[in-house]
Amino acid sequence: MNEVKVFNPKDVTVIYDGMVITGYADGSMVKAEKNEDNMIPHVGVLGEVxxxxNANNTGKVTISLANTSPFIKILADKARANIIAPLSVVNMNKYGVNVGGTQAWVTKVPDVNIGKEVESQDIEFFVADYSVD
Known part of the structure; x- marks a missing residue:
């Protein structure tokens, strides 16, 4: 019999500068990616490969917060102050992957979304020493 795999979003925590971030929007909570490929191929005219x-180990992490989250203002203040701090995405699910780095910053003051309903606001972090565990 195949094992049923369970994912619980409550078992995922994002920590930046010692703060556990809360107030996520509906849908995707975190997106993390390395900025460049690990290896850069070259194919010569005769097909030799x-x-x-690639020594670039930078990455980016994007979180989606509801516009009711208190962390939108907190992270906007961090962006204005050019704070560089540790960022960790800790996934405690059975098959979870952890990402982050010791040197991360909010790339810009977050956009503002105001409408009839609670809106989603993306906040992007640049991670200078991006790692995946």
Whole structure:
């Protein structure tokens, strides 16, 4: 019999500068990605393949907060102050992947979305030493 795999979003925590971020919007909570590929291929005119190891280990993490989250203003203040701090996405689910780094910052003051209903606001972090565990 196949094992039923369970995912619980309550078992995912985002921590920036020692703060546990709360107030996520409906839908995707976190998106994390490395900025460039690990290796850069080169194919010569005769089809010979070489590869260069890419030393760029930067990445970005985007979180989607509801516009009612108190962390929109807190993270906007961090962006204005150019704060560089640790960022961790801790996924405690059985098959969870953790991402983050010790040097991250909010790339810009978050956009403002105001409408009839609670809106989603994305906040992007640049991670200078991006890692996936």
């Amino acid at each position: 070489s590869v260069a190891i």
